[in-house]
Amino acid sequence: MSNTPNELIEQLCQLASPRKAQSLRLILTICVEQTQRGSSDFSVATIGRLSAERGGPSAAAIRNKPGEDYRALIKTYAASVNGQDRKKREPAPSEAEALLEGVNDPVLKVRVKLLLAEMESLRAQLLAARHLANKTAVLELGLDSGEHVPHAHADGLFLSLQEVTALEAAISPATLEHWGWSIDQAGRVLTETGQVVFRAGFVTAIRKTVQHVADF
Structure with a gap:
């Protein structure tokens, strides 16, 4: 089992098609950019939205079964930086x-x-x-x-x-x-x-x- 996002993405790209490998690298790039801007939000909704804006897989595609590799990569990266791979539920207003x-x-x-x-x-x-x-x-x-x-x-x-x-x-x-x-x-x-x-x-x-x- 891969311990770091870089190790995981190399393994995933070896088994993926060139197009999917490109999408995987885009997802990792977006996660890194989230860290650089000081955000701990690595939810599928956020990463998917940013990815779709750049021609990558959307949130819906990441959530689907073929998007399992994307989800694994996002989760691994989020864990490596103590980020959140799910959006926090906002408390109901009083x-x-x-x-x-x-x-x-x-x-x-x-x-x-x-x-x-x-x-x-x-x-x-x-x-x-x-x-x-x-x-x-x-x-x-x-x-x-x-x-x-x-x-x-x-x-x-x-x-x-x-x-x-x-x-x-x-x-x-x-x-x-x-x-x-x-x-x-x-x-x-x-x-x-x-x-x-x-x-x-x-x-x-x-x-x-x-x-x-x-x-x-």
């Missing part, structure tokens, strides 16, 4: 990152981030309230305005006056006017340009929660 992806205005992006931070503490309460509502649980308003964290018990969930007020303030006319936002019929919160700040059902969920508390 909900906040996904929300901000379509926001181009830097000022608006900062404002949305600030509002997201403020609303994060309310998220758990909304989810808990929806869960309890689905189970026809009782949602009650606590008497102590100093309570900030909901306390679950056998009969339902307590929300302090301060917490309920915060929910109402999140979609109040004053808040919407301050940020230049509006609410559509589906319960989405939109910017002046129509970008979605909070998806459908956000406003209706808050209103239902506040109304449910008021009924008790």
Whole structure:
């Protein structure tokens, strides 16, 4: 078994046709160039793309069974320089990152981030309230305005006056006017340009929660 890319390519070229030998040497050249430019990406997708641009085998050709020699050469070279012969899977974006992806205005992006931070503490309460509502649980308003964290018990969930007020303030006319936002019929919160700040059902969920508390 060959230990180095140079040893391997010589063995492969001895058994290959002149055309394939030329393609093998092109693949090795591209791998070396990747190292020279400081890249550790030796994935089939990348090497195949660079190869196809220069008339060599494409990524699809390298992946096929006849491309086994190309893959072996790429893998051997990548191992010799501590490179990656497969693309790293990018982590899935968080909900906040996904929300901000379509926001181009830097000022608006900062404002949305600030509002997201403020609303994060309310998220758990909304989810808990929806869960309890689905189970026809009782949602009650606590008497102590100093309570900030909901306390679950056998009969339902307590929300302090301060917490309920915060929910109402999140979609109040004053808040919407301050940020230049509006609410559509589906319960989405939109910017002046129509970008979605909070998806459908956000406003209706808050209103239902506040109304449910008021009924008790």
